[in-house]
Amino acid sequence: MKQRQTIFDIDTRGQGFYEFSREIRRWCADQKLYCGLLTLFIRHTSASLIIQENADPDVQYDLNRFFGKLVPENPELYRHRCEGPDDMPAHIRSVLTSVQLSVPVVQGELALGIWQGVYLFEHRTAPQSRQVVGHLIGE
Template sequence: MKQAITHISVDTRGRGLMEITSQLQGWIDEQGVQTGLLTVFCQHTSASLLIQENADPSVQRDIGAYFERIAPEDPLRYEHDTEGSDDMPAHLRTALTQVHLAIPVERGALTLGTWQGVYVFEHRIRPQRRNVVLHLLGE
């Protein structure tokens, strides 16, 4: 059984989804693992991870619009605003999504569905550099 761990940086463009599927697969290729489990962990409280459709960009737009409605940027709504008016909405959006994914690896590839991609979901308005930890266990 082999284990490998690495950290990747993801530069976001601000609020929205940034696909990282090819980065994950590229790293798995380097490890030579054919069967295993990839754990993906986002080290932030104002960004998260999603597995979502990567074929139709309207899906990403609709997801963004939905989160705008359920966790709007409104200074009268929240007490916490240490880093600005988008701070607390970003924490809420992270709480409603996930910072950890576990994806099986089969025949050296992520076992994603046909239209699935892995995304960092940036919840802050301004561009950020996000740290994501990858841990691969397999053979």
């Protein structure tokens, strides 16, 4: 059994979805493991990771609108505001989604479906520098 780790640095331009499947695939291929499990973990509390459709951008648009209505950026609703009015809603959105994902590696490839991509889901309105830790175990 072998293990490999890396950090994916992702700069965002504010709220939205940032697919980084290509970078993950490239890194996994370089590790030359035929069978295994990739775990991804985001090192932040105001952004999250999701696996979602990557064919139609309307999916991301609709998800952004849904989360905007589900968790509004209304400063009157929240006590925590020291990092700005978008920070507490970002924390709540992060709790509702996921900070870690697991993706099987089968025959040296990520076992994602044909329309699936791995995204960093940025919940803050301002640009951010994010880090996602990748841990691959397999043979």
